[in-house]
């Protein structure tokens with residue numbers, strides 16, 4: 001039976017824009033596992049009520065429901081050990097966990113800058129929920145996005161450790177991409193799928209890493225509904 005993934009979607013069911021769901025999509029592609037993605041809207045909490053917190057990604061593997069992108073990655077690694085490894089070694093799992101925590105601190109830097117664009121793309125039935133819940137965090141969405149061309153500098157500075165690493169190797173995981181790359185790439189793919197706002201200057205070394213990941217798995221991320229980077 002094919003795996004199923006509840007995947008955040010916009011008004012256009014093909015617009016998939018969760019940074020965490022993208023981590024899982026690429027983890028599944030890395031493992032060569034076929035998946036049926038189910039477009040999920042913010043207010044469809046009932047559909048995933050079995051998992052508790054009402055957030056996606058949620059992976060369904062037969063009888064097993066797994067929530068949280070990190071738990072899904074470690075689940076896939078354990079459940080499908082004969083497929084290509086997401087981490088490479090046991091010690092690399094700990095390092096990837098660190099990168100997961102680091103990337104989880106990147107998303108809140110972008111969220112206020114992108115929230116107005118997200119609101120414009122969410123399904124009609126999600127709009128009031130999204131605006132209300134995000135305005136409780138960021139204040140009026142349009143004001144939060146104002147001046148984002150300047151505000152983005154904070155996010156760009158945070159990427160400096162990546163630039164140091166990528167000066168000597170093509171991927172965060174080394175010569176080939178693995179889960180650590182998908183974690184961070186999910187952040188960029190989220191932004192690209194929902195907004196025209198450019199996160200990186202053309203001469204940023206992170207651009208070529210992002211381009212390599214956009215082309216991964218026969219261009220699965222590049223072909224996704226979104227905006228050019």
Ligand SMILES: N[C@@H](CCC(=O)N[C@@H](CS)C(=O)NCC(=O)O)C(=O)O
Nearest residue numbers: 018019020042055056057068069070
């Ligand atoms: N730590 C979780 C975060 C999941 C998460 O926050 N997902 C968002 C979509 S990007 C969500 O489902 N939000 C539901 C809501 O805001 O109501 C993971 O890594 O999977």
